[in-house]
Amino acid sequence: MNGALDTKALLRLMAWLSPAFPIGGFAWSGGLERAVADGLVANARDLEDWLSTVLRRGALWNDAVLFSEAWRQAEDRKTIGEVAALGLALAGSSERFSETLSLGKAFVTAASAWPHPVFERLPADVPFPVAVGAIAASHEVPCVPALAAFLHAAVSQAVSAGIRLSVAGQAEGVAIVAALEAVIDDLSQRAASTGLGDLGGATVQAEIASLRHETQHSRLFRS
Structure with a gap:
């Protein structure tokens, strides 16, 4: 699970999670736009605090748990379908539902440039973290x-x-990404060994x- 990245894996990660990968991520803010409008950010x-909290206790934590479960169950069509359905059901709003579903479908379409039988096992409606x-x-x-x-x-x-x-x-944006590096590292290590029982959040404002x-x-x- 913690294996080292070889060059091929690194190149694929760089491609799949690049801002240039055609999934339309630039169109979504996950509620951040409203938080700014309401003066919360x-x-x-404020932006760094908001993102740190969402990472540790909110939607991104749940995404990390779903990602890890999907990673483990990738060869099981039935289970991966159940994880996908749960991921969609966890969406807290219609826009959050549309966001994760839109990104998930677009990711599957774009990633199919790297052919693999996994695309036959994934359901038609798949949330973003489960797809990745x-x-x-x-x-x-x-x-x-x-x-x-x-x-x-x-x-x-x-x-x-x-x-x-x-x-x-x-410059402030780059500093935020740098400041959250340790949080992402810790969260990745912890979430990789979680199960669906670890899903949950406490970010009511978000x-x-x-x-x-x-x-x-x-x-x-x-x-």
Whole structure:
């Protein structure tokens, strides 16, 4: 599970989790846009605190658990289907549901450039972390580095959203990514050995922000 990355695995991770990979991640903010509108995130320090909390106790923690379970169950069609259904059911709002489903489907479509039987085992409706976890496992990418790359990409995308929402500048954004490196490392190590019983969260404000975004009229993002 903690195996070293070979060059092929590294190259695939770099491709799959690059901002240029065509999954449309730039269109989503996971409720951050509403948090900014409501004054919950007003500056770079707030953005770092917000992301750290979502990583440790919110949607990104659950995504990490789902990713790890999908990685372990990638060869079991029935179980991976159940994990996918659970991941969609855990979405706290219609926009969060649309976000994880849209990214998951787009990831499967784009990653099919690397042919593998795993694509036949994945259900048509698959949330983003389940898609990435199962495909990474099937291509023999070790769980911990794959999960770390997944979380790093999620944080980087959120920081990019924060910059577009004018709560942080480019230099501050880079500093946030650097500051959260240790959190991502620790979370990846812990989540890789979790099970579905470890799902859960305590980020009520983030969930409310995601719900409130559904009625926001002026917006840059779809969630």
